[in-house]
Amino acid sequence: MIKLEPKDKASADALFSESIVIDALGGVVRGEGGSKLTPYKAGVTAVNVTFASPHASFFQTIKAMYLLFTNVEGLDDKLCLIKTANDVHAAKKAKKLGILLGLQDGSSLDGDLTLLDILYRLGLRVMTLTYNEHNLLGDGCMELHDGGLTSFGKQVIREMNRLGIVLDLSHSSEKTTLDAMEVTTKPPIFSHSNPYELTPSPRCITDQQIKKAASLGGVIGVSVYSPMCYTDPNAQPTLGDFLDRVTYIVELVGIDHVGIGTDIFEDEDDNPILWRATTKRRYPEMVGNFERKNIYVKGFETHAEFPNVVYGLKDRGYSDCDIKKVLGGNFLGVLRDNFRESLS
Numbered sequence: 585m586i587k588l589e590p591k592d593k594a595s596a597d598a599l600f601s602e603s604i605v606i607d608a609l610g611g612v613v614r615g616e617g618g619s620k621l622t623p624y625k626a627g628v629t630a631v632n633v634t635f636a637s638p639h640a641s642f643f644q645t646i647k648a649m650y651l652l653f654t655n656v657e658g659l660d661d662k663l664c665l666i667k668t669a670n671d672v673h674a675a676k677k678a679k680k681l682g683i684l685l686g687l688q689d690g691s692s693l694d695g696d697l698t699l700l701d702i703l704y705r706l707g708l709r710v711m712t713l714t715y716n717e718h719n720l721l722g723d724g725c726m727e728l729h730d731g732g733l734t735s736f737g738k739q740v741i742r743e744m745n746r747l748g749i750v751l752d753l754s755h756s757s758e759k760t761t762l763d764a765m766e767v768t769t770k771p772p773i774f775s776h777s778n779p780y781e782l783t784p785s786p787r788c789i790t791d792q793q794i795k796k797a798a799s800l801g802g803v804i805g806v807s808v809y810s811p812m813c814y815t816d817p818n819a820q821p822t823l824g825d826f827l828d829r830v831t832y833i834v835e836l837v838g839i840d841h842v843g844i845g846t847d848i849f850e851d852e853d854d855n856p857i858l859w860r861a862t863t864k865r866r867y868p869e870m871v872g873n874f875e876r877k878n879i880y881v882k883g884f885e886t887h888a889e890f891p892n893v894v895y896g897l898k899d900r901g902y903s904d905c906d907i908k909k910v911l912g913g914n915f916l917g918v919l920r921d922n923f924r925e926s927l928s
Contacts, residue, residue, distance in 0.1 A: 596894045599904055600627065604676055605890065606912035607631040608775040608805035608845035609686070609754070622850050622887040623681050624662050629912060630672050630682035632775060632845070638689040638715035642699050645692040649685065649706055656683060665707055669920040686710035686775075688755060690721040690740055697739050704747040709923065710775070711744065712752040713737055713760060716867065722760035725786045726867065733763035741767045748924040753777075753797070754787075754805075754845075761793055770922045771801035773915070776845030778812040778829050779836075787812050787870050791836060798837035801921060803914045805845025806830050808884040810874045817872050823883030827896045830910060839906045843915045844893065850886055 611623045611631040623631050636648035656663045664675050666682040675682035685707045691714075693699050700708075713733075714724040721737035723730050733741075741764055744751055751772040753761040765772060774797060780788040787809075794804055806829045807813065813821040813829060833842040856876040864871045883892050897907045 592898065593895070596898050597891060599898075599907060600891045600894045600911070603629075603908045604672060604912040604916050605629045606672070606843065606915040607848075607887070607890075608773060608803075608843055608915055609634070609688075609752075609807070610776075610846040610848045611850075611887070620850050621659070621662065621681070626887040626890045628681060628887060628890060629676045630666050630684055632684040632686040632710050634686055634688050636687060636692060639691050640689070642692055642694045642696070645687065645703070646706065649703075649708075652683070652685070666919075667707060667709065667923075669916065669923050672916055672919065684709050686752070688712045688752075689715035689719065690737070691715070691719045693720075693740065695720050695736065697736070697743055700740065700743050700749070701747060704749055708749060709919075710750045710752050710773075712755050712775075713740070713764060714756045716755050716870075722763070723757040724760075725755055725757050726870065727757055730757040730759040732757070732759035733767070737764065738767050744768075745770045745922075748922055750918060750922045753793075758790060758793060761789070762796060765796045765800060765802075768800065771803070771918045772797055773803050773805065773918055774845075775805045776807040776809070776812075776847045777804060778807055779832050782829055782832055783812055783814055785812050785870060785872075794833060794841075795837055798841040801918070803841050803843045803918050804833050805843045805915070806833065807845050807847045808881045809847040810879050810881060811871050813881050814872075814874075820874075820878040821881045823881055823892055823896055826881050826884055827893075827900065830897070831900065839909055840914055840917075842910055843912065844910065846880075846884070846887070848880060848885075848887060 605628045607628055609632050611633050635652045636645040664680045666684045713721045716724040716726040718727050722733040751768050752775045753772050754775050754777045777789045780790050808826050810821050813825050815825055830842055859876040
């Protein structure tokens with residue numbers, strides 16, 4: 585753990601408090617049953633919330649969207665929806681947690697491009713193309729054969745650009761992402777994807793992917809998910825390992841192209857047996873030797889530990905300006921470049 589002198593800690597806490605803090609992927613919002621709401625309590629400004637399960641149908645997706653709407657309405661003193669970049673600033677001013685409606689799988693379109701416009705009008709603002717497996721848009725990162733982006737995938741990206749939905753390339757195969765970046769006219773993101781050079785996981789991304797995204801003005805969200813952040817596959821990684829990956833991207837493409845996408849879902853059922861029976865059995869090549877109890881890095885296992893990033897970056901000599909970029913400034917720029925500022 586980073587140890588700072590009291591005055592330095594006070595300065596770091598003040599910097600965190602005044603910054604726009606965006607988690608590019610994470611969080612669950614539930615009003616019933618006593619949601620932890622740790623992103624809100626931690627002072628996070630906005631979070632890209634996956635409101636429907638990957639592989640969900642369109643009907644399942646809009647039902648999940650309704651549930652999220654009711655939860656946000658029931659917690660309107662703490663939460664608000666983000667539909668424009670200006671809404672992020674409004675959330676910060678109101679001391680609320682801004683909710684970005686996101687999907688981690690284009691399968692929700694059921695192969696019908698017209699449904700994307702409907703989802704946008706309902707509030708969808710971020711979407712990945714695939715979730716690990718092949719779908720009608722392209723191949724996922726877990727597929728043995730990488731056929732890349734499909735014709736339908738190209739159509740979806742063009743429509744996302746037109747509407748103002750951020751293209752998220754996490755979970756997709758290398759060729760699918762590189763093909764997608766030849767199509768998009770707006771900056772893409774990898775909301776939660778770490779450098780493959782440091783952790784050879786199928787969920788991590790190559791230098792070529794990172795460089796291409798940066799050349800388009802995109803941002804890479806570094807995740808605290810242990811299977812993407814380990815140095816030793818048999819040991820729980822640390823905050824230092826996470827910061828190493830931030831620094832790697834900074835040194836590769838510059839400070840303007842890195843952010844944070846925790847992939848922390850604290851309000852999910854913490855049943856380790858259920859988790860092992862689903863995620864670990866389904867994706868053993870990705871999860872490796874990790875269990876639910878050590879699935880996030882030491883020092884950043886909950887949103888409450890978000891300020892540790894500031895302590896760590898200050899300890900490594902990052903300027904306040906650069907730390908603000910990593911905390912959320914860079915992702916805010918992508919939102920501004922993608923979003924419309926009205927629904928008209």
